[in-house]
Every structure is written in structure tokens, then in C-alpha cells.
Amino acid sequence: MKQTNLFDFDCIRFDVPDAELTYVPHFVEQADIFLSRLKQELCWSQDEITLFGKHHRIPRLQAWYGDAHAQYTYSGLPMKPNAWTPVLESLRISCEQYLGCRFNSVLGNWYRNGQDSMGMHADNEPELGTNPVIAALSFGQTRTLKFRHKQKRGTLDIAMESGSLLVMAGATQRFWQHGISKSTKPMEDRISLTFRYIY
Numbered sequence: 001m002k003q004t005n006l007f008d009f010d011c012i013r014f015d016v017p018d019a020e021l022t023y024v025p026h027f028v029e030q031a032d033i034f035l036s037r038l039k040q041e042l043c044w045s046q047d048e049i050t051l052f053g054k055h056h057r058i059p060r061l062q063a064w065y066g067d068a069h070a071q072y073t074y075s076g077l078p079m080k081p082n083a084w085t086p087v088l089e090s091l092r093i094s095c096e097q098y099l100g101c102r103f104n105s106v107l108g109n110w111y112r113n114g115q116d117s118m119g120m121h122a123d124n125e126p127e128l129g130t131n132p133v134i135a136a137l138s139f140g141q142t143r144t145l146k147f148r149h150k151q152k153r154g155t156l157d158i159a160m161e162s163g164s165l166l167v168m169a170g171a172t173q174r175f176w177q178h179g180i181s182k183s184t185k186p187m188e189d190r191i192s193l194t195f196r197y198i199y
Helices: 031-041 086-099
Strands: 002-006 009-014 020-024 048-051 054-057 061-066 072-074 077-079 105-111 118-121 134-140 143-149 155-160 165-169 176-180 190-196
Touching: 020 155, 031 086, 031 105, 031 134, 031 190, 086 105, 086 134, 086 165, 086 190
Parallel strands: none
Antiparallel strands: 002 009, 009 020, 020 165, 048 054, 061 105, 072 077, 105 190, 118 176, 134 165, 134 190, 143 155, 143 176
């Protein structure tokens, strides 16, 4: 991987095949304040998904926000967006200005402890289009985001620090899966916000 400077932020671009991954530590100042506001102000729920005909409660809390038309289906779960809140709007604008692209929705995931997790998956739903740009902000406990190539033996671990931004672009979602594993270590709260554009 190589370190570059872009728009006054130090960022790390990972040299892996079939992906465009850029990590920006310290993208958001006062991340602890944002964490507290997100916990209090967003409408969190523990949804249920169906896998192989069985119902499962997802091991984390979720919140879906966006423009009124930004309908999204995740693991068979249709999600109707809540209206943007001021804190989400401000974070969206920061990401849009930094990346030079537009986002009309955001998925929040609240990992309450080490037993909350996210299975390996790719954000490759048709409504995201080809080669989507996804901006992932992290607040709170550092958790490792694991990447695994779908066809090759490549793997990558990225420690998502509080206040950091990870940009997944290019062919990343076509060739890689990512997820958050459970941990037996004591863990505090972590909230991730993944901004995206729904067509």
C-alpha cells in the first residue's frame, strides 16, 4: 500500500487487485460527539432477515436514511428510508465534497459489543449500479473490516478507527466481499455509516 495526500488529508490506497480502496484516518473531528448523537438521534431497529428459508435477527442494530425514492433491499429485507437528519446531512456533504460525487442514502450499523457482527457480503445489489462508490465512516470502537476476494486467494484486513473514512470504489463490490467478525474481547460501541447512491 502507498500513502498519498489528497485534499489535505493523509490517505492510504491499498494495492490489491480488482479493487479501489482508500482509507482516510481522522476524516471526522470530534468523532466521540458524533457517536453520541448518532446513538441518540437515529431510529435504530434490530431487523429480521430470511436466509435459506429461516428467519434470523441480525446481530446488530440498523438504521436506513435517504431521499424519499431511495428504496433498498438487503438480504430480502425491503428498507424504506427515514428522512435525513441534520447530523447525517452534514456528514453526507463532507463525503460528497471530498469525493466529488453524490450520495442519496446511508445505512447505519450499530455494533453494540464484540458479539455484534456483519457476515461476509458485497454491496452489489442492482439498484447500486455498476462499480458503485461507497463511503464508510466509522465512529467508536476500532473494529477490523475483513476483505476476501471472490475468485482469488487474496485477503485484506483494515482496522476501522474512530473518525476514519473508507472509500470502496471501482470493481471492489464485483470482486470482493467484506464483513465484521465477532470477537470475544471486550468491545465498546461502534457505529458505521455507509453512504451510497441508489438508482
